[in-house]
Amino acid sequence: MTTPTPGRLRPRRTRRTPAMRRLTAQTRLHPADLVLPLFVREGLDAPRPITSMPGVQQHTRDSLRREATRAAEAGLGGVMLFGVPAHRDALGTGATDPDGVLNVAIADVVAEVGDALVVQADLCLDEFTDHGHCGVLTPQGVVDNDATLERYAAMALAQAEAGAHLLGLSGMMDGQTAAVRDALDTAGHHEVAVLAYAAKYASAFYGPFREAVESQLDGDRRTYQMDPANRREAAREVATDIAEGADVVMVKPAMSYLDVLADVAATATVPVWAYQVSGEYAMIEAASAQGWIGRRGAVTESVLSIRRAGADAVLTYWATELAGWLAEER
16 A cells, blocks of 8 residues: 655645745746847848748848737837848948948937837947957957957947947957946946856857858857856856946856856856757757647747746747736736
8 A cells, every 4th residue: 555645744735726836936937037139131131031030030220110019018128139130241241330220220220219118238349340259359360358448448338339238248258248348438338238148158059059140150250259168267267257337247158058047147246147049949940840848838838938047038939929928827
């Protein structure tokens, strides 16, 4: 005969009904904790689908404004803008051109949604360079850290003057947070916040993103992005960025680095965000398209796991759709 479990040892009691599970949930999702990445491409006359990211598009200026409005109406926390220029060069001069695609897009979205969203912009040169690296190259083809910082400072001023609320420093150059914060403060842009991609790994999960931005990269970024083998190193990177003035720090990718995310969340003195990257998105979309997993459940669980690991906010390409599902459940 099976011995009954003592009454005091029945944790299933708190799982018995949907209402009980909801009341005892230890992690919750809310639209305000979600940020939607958006791509805008120069020269398009209609949105262009991204093949490896079903449901995601390169936007025109008009469709970008409409998508930002949808995001605001859904109650999202913000949008992160990426620009795809028609022309590139070695220094990524399009990144600092006031009439460049990203700076124009920032101004468009701020004019459209005002303060209803935190309008964020990617601050990196990779979309704008003809070699696809995140920085300026030496004649030997090596990324020059300090020359790159000068370009980042100029890019920060261009984005701040376009109206960005927050700048996403994703290049992983040493000293980038200090260089950008100093440039902003010297120019009087004290109110513009800085998001440091503090623990950004050289991941295989960025592949679809490179299609989205039409990356020109031939090679890899392992000399400046973090080694996937390293966990403790993230603490050093995060502490450095916070000391240099980061208002928020990021772990990227999210799902393969939940251990790193939990470590950072346990020690950081500023908000901690995580980026559910293009490869994570593509895998779930591909598996659900084959009928191998349930799409809505997998999407929701994946974002919930990132929040559970300690992310205060999550950048995800499902942000607007997920916000709609959350509204249905309320």
